Amino acid sequence: MSDAETLKRQAAARALEHVRSGMKLGLGTGSTAKHFVELLAERVAQGLEVVGVPTSEATRAQAESLDVPLGTLDEYPALDLVVDGADEVGPDLTLIKGGGGALLREKIVASAAAQMIVIADASKKVPTLGTFPLPIEVVDFGVAAIRRGIEKAVRRAGCQGLLTLRRRPDGHVFVTDQGHLILDAAFGVIPDPAALAACLADVPGVVEHGLFINLASRVILAGADGVTVLDRA
């Protein structure tokens, strides 16, 4: 396992300590969350009783293959905990998520959970959000007009930058699990995430964006110097 994967697994292992039998658990998406699901499956095999609600079809497939019992958010609308990764962790545990395109379901699941624990390697911690392009999920209609609307709206929050329609490695347009498209916004710096979130919410055609504000209660970061736990004030 590479050094980066080892760190992700360390963060995942620490998050697993928060899991108790009987919990309804949101299962995040991405390479870090994947470690958590693997470790969770080991505990399930040993007798831990939980029900997982996956945040993506990819996570559903992984959890199913590992025999983690699953349910839907309709069956379990109030979750005890969600464990998920992040692309950036900023001040006040504000996050950028959606690098894997799962932001919409991830945000719905996080909002339904009593607690959200984020797991990441320490490189994800940043003083200011925005180096990682912000994923903005949009409907599949009038994307050029939606893009113009976003460009105009985000200026009110002091943001500007190139918006790139996300494509898969094979060149086809990336389509989310909910059938939407993603514009990745290279803002570089997001001076006021809450103001930006409010501006984006005003643009018709924007379904959701990757800013997670006041959702993460704890962030577990694994770095060369060990594991650091950050709690939201």
Ligand SMILES: O=C[C@H](O)[C@H](O)[C@H](O)COP(=O)(O)O
């Ligand atoms: O859409 C994907 C998710 O928000 C991921 O949790 C995020 O991109 C972090 O992924 P990774 O753990 O692979 O860096």
